[in-house]
Amino acid sequence: MSPKTDLEDRRQMLRMRTACLVEGGTLLLLLFVAVPLKHLAGFPDAVKAMGPIHGLAFLTYVWMLIRMVSAGGWSRGETIKLLVAAIVPFGALLSARTLTRRAALAPTI
Template identity: 50%
Template sequence: MSGSHQLDRDALRRLRLFALVEGSTLICLVFVAVPLKHLLDIPIAVRIVGPVHGTAFLAFLWALTVAVSAGGWRPTDVARLLIGALVPFASFANERWLRRKECALVAQSVR
């Protein structure tokens, strides 16, 4: 495997990981912390989960920037990933899509 393929593969793997983390924290924030705050008057949940999700979101944006800067990304791919980071559960679909993209990269490098 060439160095550029390894860099691309590492960037994809990191992006997949951060997509999962970001998506998980978004779900926790939207479906656990916010209802706890508004329905049960437990605002501490949002004060804890909010910054955790914010950090995960920034890490995802960083990983996306690194991956895209390596080249080979269509604007629609980037838009898909960004929109997916804002919609609960969409990050999991993006993770599967990124896994397929990574597998295709590995198959291409074997040829």
């Protein structure tokens, strides 16, 4: 691989980490803020607002994951781990750690 490609891969992993944290954050807000507001406080608009925001963040994450994995260098197990972590509360923290480690191992120019 050329140094330019290595740097691009590292940047892609760091962008993926950001998308991961945004997706995980919106999931936590939806589950632990919006849903309780809907059911305990009778405020369904919280879910109506947060649901589409999380949906967009999730779709962006999956799209970026597909792009990153299709570039190569990711095992099936790592890919499944990153995908499953997106649907588990606090799973984004594990994915972010994986992506940070992987980016740190990427050669720099």
